Amino acid sequence: MKVLKDILYKVTINAVVGSTSVEVNNIEFDSRNVKTNDVFVAIVGAVANGHDYISKAVSNGARAIVCQKLPDDLVDNITYIEVENSSQALAFMAANYYENPSENLKLVGTTGTNGKTTVSSLLYQLFKKAGYKVGLLSTVKVMVNDTEYKATHTTPDSLTINKYLQLMNNEGVEFCFMEVSSHGIHQSRTEGLFFTGGIFTNLSHDHLDYHNSFAEYRDVKKAFFDDLPKTAFCLVNTDDKNGVIMMQNTNAKKYTYALKTYADYKAQILENQFGGLLLKLNENEVWTKLIGNFNAYNLLAIYATSELLGLDKEESLRYISELESVSGRFEYFVSEEKITAIVDYAHTPDALKNVLETINTIRTKNEELITVVGCGGDRDAAKRPKMGHIASALSTKVIFTSDNPRTENPQSIIDDIEAGVEAQNFKKVISILDRKQAIKTACQMAQPNDIILIAGKGHETYQEVNGERTDFDDYKIVGELLNQLQK
Numbered sequence: 001m002k003v004l005k006d007i008l009y010k011v012t013i014n015a016v017v018g019s020t021s022v023e024v025n026n027i028e029f030d031s032r033n034v035k036t037n038d039v040f041v042a043i044v045g046a047v048a049n050g051h052d053y054i055s056k057a058v059s060n061g062a063r064a065i066v067c068q069k070l071p072d073d074l075v076d077n078i079t080y081i082e083v084e085n086s087s088q089a090l091a092f093m094a095a096n097y098y099e100n101p102s103e104n105l106k107l108v109g110t111t112g113t114n115g116k117t118t119v120s121s122l123l124y125q126l127f128k129k130a131g132y133k134v135g136l137l138s139t140v141k142v143m144v145n146d147t148e149y150k151a152t153h154t155t156p157d158s159l160t161i162n163k164y165l166q167l168m169n170n171e172g173v174e175f176c177f178m179e180v181s182s183h184g185i186h187q188s189r190t191e192g193l194f195f196t197g198g199i200f201t202n203l204s205h206d207h208l209d210y211h212n213s214f215a216e217y218r219d220v221k222k223a224f225f226d227d228l229p230k231t232a233f234c235l236v237n238t239d240d241k242n243g244v245i246m247m248q249n250t251n252a253k254k255y256t257y258a259l260k261t262y263a264d265y266k267a268q269i270l271e272n273q274f275g276g277l278l279l280k281l282n283e284n285e286v287w288t289k290l291i292g293n294f295n296a297y298n299l300l301a302i303y304a305t306s307e308l309l310g311l312d313k314e315e316s317l318r319y320i321s322e323l324e325s326v327s328g329r330f331e332y333f334v335s336e337e338k339i340t341a342i343v344d345y346a347h348t349p350d351a352l353k354n355v356l357e358t359i360n361t362i363r364t365k366n367e368e369l370i371t372v373v374g375c376g377g378d379r380d381a382a383k384r385p386k387m388g389h390i391a392s393a394l395s396t397k398v399i400f401t402s403d404n405p406r407t408e409n410p411q412s413i414i415d416d417i418e419a420g421v422e423a424q425n426f427k428k429v430i431s432i433l434d435r436k437q438a439i440k441t442a443c444q445m446a447q448p449n450d451i452i453l454i455a456g457k458g459h460e461t462y463q464e465v466n467g468e469r470t471d472f473d474d475y476k477i478v479g480e481l482l483n484q485l486q487k
């Protein structure tokens, strides 16, 4: 039990009805989970409005209600707190409730359109290798040092974040690396957290269904850096023109990284092959198992972060050369038939372009590049024709297929993708609605030395149709269809 006023610390309160000295049990933002003596926070959401469920929360036993507008009918013995912004209030309350766990470890957030999972997961790996206890909050999984939990979001809600951070405190975790999504920033999921550092990877087209414009999407990302404390570091990729914008109003100490422009941390690609990358990071050469230009950026960000967090330079370089690729990010094997199968989470135009360009720089002309790709339903539809154009222009053959259609008609998603294919590329393209069938067809088409890229789902182990998830794992399926020889 906690005293209500203690967990309201830092919350901007407009009005109070009832006592704030009452004891409350848990904080809940979904009326369906409210139990006796809980405090219910009513949030105006994208689909529903939590204010419509205040009476339901009270009948389920809520002792206190936090809301942006007091209800007309107030119930005796219930404390009502009217706040400026419920999502923000929830975030501060969550931090207070779990005793500000972000202050007891070094928390580093990574934001950007692509590379958040890669950077956060590689930092987790690197600091583990350096002998620290480490935490990770990512799209793929949550790690409390060695204990794994299932991830539901890229950036979980503020209660869940603080709950995991407290678990990390209990385990003696010293560093935590987390992904900070634009939805997360916009919904105040990361508010009230004490960050030691923030990293910006890049910005390109995504989520323009949720954010009204690219400028709004960019400014939401920027807000994360605006809110960093002056004790923190802010590390941005200045090869991306939005990098400078991210730093404009931050109080944090600014550091830059880049391959093409002048920066505090620089990298040069010396070799780029299927076997890995040979990089020059500042003045040091390092060989890594990771593949592709974009990973040069990710590795440079990791190198810079490890230095900013005080790791020994020589030690970091040694660990960087040992890092393993992240699940579903350019994961590949070569089959007995000498066909290379790559599974990658590229689900944005920019990511797809990067991964295809990387493959094209390391493949020879007489090998086919067969791409299997789709786009998610109930997500930004404007990226579909762009991905259709990129896939067909940069591959020798393309099979468009389904990727989590959710509540949309799978065929109309494919029609949207096909609309971006230019006339000269028509002959390269076929569409197969069933993703397994599409992968099977790619395997049948492939000759020795050809490359198959299966893009969009990466580590995901399901296909979501109409709210129902059935088992589906690109890597497993292609592994069963081809005779996997080596990884």
Ligand SMILES: CC(=O)N[C@H]1[C@@H](OP(=O)(O)OP(=O)(O)OC[C@H]2O[C@@H](n3ccc(=O)[nH]c3=O)[C@H](O)[C@@H]2O)O[C@H](CO)[C@@H](O)[C@@H]1O[C@H](C)C(=O)N[C@@H](C)C(=O)N[C@H](CCC(=O)O)C(=O)O
Residues within 6 Å of the ligand: 029, 030, 031, 032, 042, 043, 044, 045, 046, 047, 048, 049, 050, 051, 053, 152, 153, 154, 155, 156, 157, 181, 182, 183, 184, 187
């Ligand atoms: C669009 C979106 O981001 N929605 C998130 C949001 O839900 P919402 O505001 O839409 O909720 P809502 O359904 O409108 O309900 C409003 C409020 O009424 C409450 N309610 C509702 C019904 C009821 O009976 N009683 C009740 O109290 C709800 O609990 C909620 O508090 O807040 C919820 C709690 O934090 C999230 O779980 C939910 O994520 C949904 C499931 C989702 O799919 N989000 C994706 C798009 C997302 O967040 N993705 C990003 C990654 C994007 C990237 O790749 O960069 C992520 O960080 O995961």
Ligand SMILES: Nc1ncnc2c1ncn2[C@@H]1O[C@H](COP(=O)(O)OP(=O)(O)OP(=O)(O)O)[C@@H](O)[C@H]1O
Residues within 6 Å of the ligand: 112, 113, 114, 115, 116, 117, 118, 119, 139, 154, 179, 201, 202, 294, 295, 297, 298, 328, 329, 330, 344, 345, 346, 347, 350, 351, 352, 354, 355, 458
């Ligand atoms: N630094 C980068 N720049 C551009 N593309 C990248 C970069 N890093 C990874 N990618 C591409 O983007 C895909 C997604 O990478 P990753 O999962 O690390 O991004 P993310 O930002 O976590 O995505 P999400 O928004 O879904 O959480 C990868 O599979 C790869 O194709």
Ligand SMILES: N[C@H](CCC[C@H](N)C(=O)O)C(=O)O
Residues within 6 Å of the ligand: 154, 347, 375, 376, 377, 379, 403, 404, 456, 457, 460
């Ligand atoms: N974090 C992204 C993941 C997209 C992955 C893709 N497989 C899809 O389902 O659209 C999103 O929720 O938009």
Ligand SMILES: [Mg+2]
Residues within 6 Å of the ligand: 116, 117, 118, 138, 139, 140, 154, 179
């Ligand atoms: Mg991610």
